[in-house]
Amino acid sequence: MRIRFEEWLDEQEIDIEANDLFKESIICYKASAYRAALLFSFLGFQTIIKHRVINSKPAKDYPEGEWNQLKKELLNDDKWDKLIIEAIQSKKKPIFNLTEDLREQYLFWKNRRNDCAHAKGNTISYPHVEGFWLFIQSNLAKFVVNGGMKFILQEIGNHFDPARTPIGTPVEPIIRQIPFTIEKIDYNDFLLELKDFSLKHQSKSVYKIFDRNIANMWFQLFSLQDSYCEIIVGFLVKELSFCLEVIRRQPEIVQYFYNKETFIRMLWKKDFSISNDYKAFIEMLRHNLIPKSQLSEAFDHMFNTLDTEFFDEDAWWLQIKENENDGINDLDKLVLIEKGFFTRFNTIAFENEKIAYNFKWGNRNKELIIYYINHFGLNKTVVTAINNALTASNPPFKLRDELTYFYKQNQQQLELHIEISEKNSLSVPKILIGLRD
Numbered sequence: 001m002r003i004r005f006e007e008w009l010d011e012q013e014i015d016i017e018a019n020d021l022f023k024e025s026i027i028c029y030k031a032s033a034y035r036a037a038l039l040f041s042f043l044g045f046q047t048i049i050k051h052r053v054i055n056s057k058p059a060k061d062y063p064e065g066e067w068n069q070l071k072k073e074l075l076n077d078d079k080w081d082k083l084i085i086e087a088i089q090s091k092k093k094p095i096f097n098l099t100e101d102l103r104e105q106y107l108f109w110k111n112r113r114n115d116c117a118h119a120k121g122n123t124i125s126y127p128h129v130e131g132f133w134l135f136i137q138s139n140l141a142k143f144v145v146n147g148g149m150k151f152i153l154q155e156i157g158n159h160f161d162p163a164r165t166p167i168g169t170p171v172e173p174i175i176r177q178i179p180f181t182i183e184k185i186d187y188n189d190f191l192l193e194l195k196d197f198s199l200k201h202q203s204k205s206v207y208k209i210f211d212r213n214i215a216n217m218w219f220q221l222f223s224l225q226d227s228y229c230e231i232i233v234g235f236l237v238k239e240l241s242f243c244l245e246v247i248r249r250q251p252e253i254v255q256y257f258y259n260k261e262t263f264i265r266m267l268w269k270k271d272f273s274i275s276n277d278y279k280a281f282i283e284m285l286r287h288n289l290i291p292k293s294q295l296s297e298a299f300d301h302m303f304n305t306l307d308t309e310f311f312d313e314d315a316w317w318l319q320i321k322e323n324e325n326d327g328i329n330d331l332d333k334l335v336l337i338e339k340g341f342f343t344r345f346n347t348i349a350f351e352n353e354k355i356a357y358n359f360k361w362g363n364r365n366k367e368l369i370i371y372y373i374n375h376f377g378l379n380k381t382v383v384t385a386i387n388n389a390l391t392a393s394n395p396p397f398k399l400r401d402e403l404t405y406f407y408k409q410n411q412q413q414l415e416l417h418i419e420i421s422e423k424n425s426l427s428v429p430k431i432l433i434g435l436r437d
Contacts (some may be wrong), residue, residue: 003029005133011173012140013158018047035116035130042113045136049084049143050074056145059095071228085110086142096143109135124153141181149182149190160201160213171213175220179297184227191235194218195242202245215249222256229256237263244271250281255287264289268298278302279309282332285339288419299344304361308368333375345372355399356388362396369399378413383420392428400431408435 009022013033028037053072058067070087074080087095088106099105109132115122131416145153155174158164182190189357198214222229233256244267247253251424257263268281268290284290290298311328334340348354349369355362373382390400407414414435421428 001151005130005137008137012411015051017318018044018051021047021319022151025129029126032126034126034129035124038124038132039113039116041129041136041206042079042109043138045132046084047303048140049088050080052093053087054086059145060342061093061094061123095145098142102139102142105139124155133248141177149186149193152178152190153193153409155193156197156217160211162201165379167213171217172220172226175217176222178221179224179228184231187228187231188235191232197240198240198246210245210249212249215246215253218246219253223252233257233260240266240271247280248274248276251283254280254283254289258287258289261291262387265294265301269301272302272306275307275309276326277306277351278308278328279332282328282335286335300348301366303345303348303368304318306364307367308371310367311371312367314372317393327376342376346376346381350385351387353385355385355396356392359396362389366396366402368384372412373406378416378420380420380424380426383417383424384426387416387421387426387429389426390431404431407432411436 005022009019014022021040025037025044028034028040035142051428054071058064062070073083088098089103103295112122112124112128112132114120117125120232152174155177157173159169159174178187178190182374194359198211198218201214202210202295218232221232236246237260240263247267252266254267255290264284268277268284272281281298296336304353313327322369345365345368349365355365355369386403389395414432418432420426
């Protein structure tokens with residue numbers, strides 16, 4: 001039967017030497033040889049630290065010559081274990097950024113290792129082995145040269161390097177290490193470094209598009225403790241342009257800004273500018289982030305500002321979409337209905353006939369108009385507005401082309417449109433008559 005420590009090991013990138021020692025430790029544990037289990041586990045831990053030092057650039061305050069000498073001595077089988085212990089306990093010239101409490105915990109487990117190695121009188125049983133494994137799981141990421149922040153950033157860099165990590169590998173195991181690795185006081189500095197990494201990763205893209213996997217990594221940061229979430233919200237609010245790029249690729253993030261009313265208003269009022277911003281807008285509606293008193297204003301602003309390719313259900317890019325964030329889905333539709341979005345659109349577009357007298361407005365909302373017809377049907381009000389738009393002296397030509405293509409592909413809707421027109425003594429535009437098969 002596999003134990004939890006084995007599953008944790010599988011998620012780590014541990015060198016073969018250390019991994020073999022941990023496997024021997026697990027074998028001994030399952031055979032109730034607890035002294036041997038603890039001894040091999042401690043050696044595995046020490047081996048990881050040794051390799052981290054050997055593979056690292058010089059620690060702070062260490063000249064390159066002195067650092068190279070230390071790495072050379074760590075290759076000596078008779079010296080390396082003692083050198084690692086001294087390095088961890090050193091306060092005058094520390095290699096690792098450790099708290100006093102963590103040093104004391106390490107010293108405790110070093111002494112328990114000595115109990116095992118020298119057959120001292122202290123009893124060693126399974127709780128000791130399991131306790132040390134918990135210590136490793138909680139603190140391994142802190143035992144890195146120059147501190148845990150650098151370690152996490154290196155892990156993230158490796159994760160997004162396709163030569164090291166297969167694309168699609170979950171980033172969550174790295175994110176879960178953050179509370180054990182980075183102190184809250186240093187978290188804002190970490191986010192600055194992560195932002196720089198994210199932008200550099202973006203710049204390597206041929207199309208300079210913000211990477212969806214990078215955006216998902218930022219989304220996963222919100223799975224941490226509330227205190228860490230508060231810090232990241234505060235950070236992103238100050239980094240508005242960067243935050244907008246993340247939100248565009250991972251719209252669900254907006255839900256965590258529920259207590260940032262000004263920020264939310266600025267997003268939809270000032271910063272939303274492309275069609276796919278509708279997805280983040282719907283997330284705002286889903287989580288009640290826009291006050292009810294501002295909904296009509298918000299809807300009007302979206303109609304007046306954003307093109308509506310987002311609502312195009314026949315768009316070619318929907319056939320190759322990456323995930324559900326591309327285009328409107330049924331749950332989005334329900335949110336928009338419940339909040340009164342389509343009711344407001346019907347009032348402006350059809351009852352007030354804005355599609356007929358506002359050239360730019362009609363063209364901008366052409367896909368939304370087709371979506372409305374498809375999902376809510378035709379009636380006298382809708383048909384009247386469409387007829388007036390198509391027969392206007394200066395018709396919105398993009399909307400006209402969209403409507404003619406739609407009716408050409410949907411003869412049933414075309415016939416219904418003509419039937420409603422004739423029933424209500426409305427003049428049918430010639431362009432529609434010519435579309436009949």
